[in-house]
Amino acid sequence: MMWYTHVVFGVLFYLIAVLFGAPMSLINIGMAALGALMPDIDHPKSYISTKLPGGTVMPRFVEHRGATHTIEAAFLITALVGGLAYWITDSYWLGIAFFIGYISHLFADTLTVSGIKWSRFSSFHPRGKIRTGTRGEGLVLILVTFATLVLFAYLLLPEETSRNLGWVMLMALIATFAIIGKKLKRLK
């Protein structure tokens, strides 16, 4: 999946956690987005590798969609990032948000034809039907962005959103294409 699809997945997964009691906070949402980008640190041309200092070091040692795309890496890297975030902010939610984003990445990559192996200790290797960078991914991106916007509206204004669901969905649909329209045009 492309980096922006991962970002939207990360945000959606965190908002679902908010439904179950996680705090609604922009910095946590940002951490979930960061967590959703992090597994692709194993690819030299990925968004995160080109943005992060030293981001091109890791791809020399691990294969793409290998070690960093496992549940073990999710725990390990969250322990590092979450520990650092806790040390700075005294809040463990940043780490949890990062972890949720990281898991969302593994989930999203599972939807692709090559899939991922979720653990080094198991041969479990689920695959989906989506080809990265194609219209298939575009469709997933539309659905996930739309769901994220509707959920966001519901979390901010639950009663108003429930009462005017039709309008909210229409606005969310327009906003979806306003946000990702340019990205969709680049897909094959």
Ligand SMILES: [Zn+2]
């Ligand atoms: Zn990936």
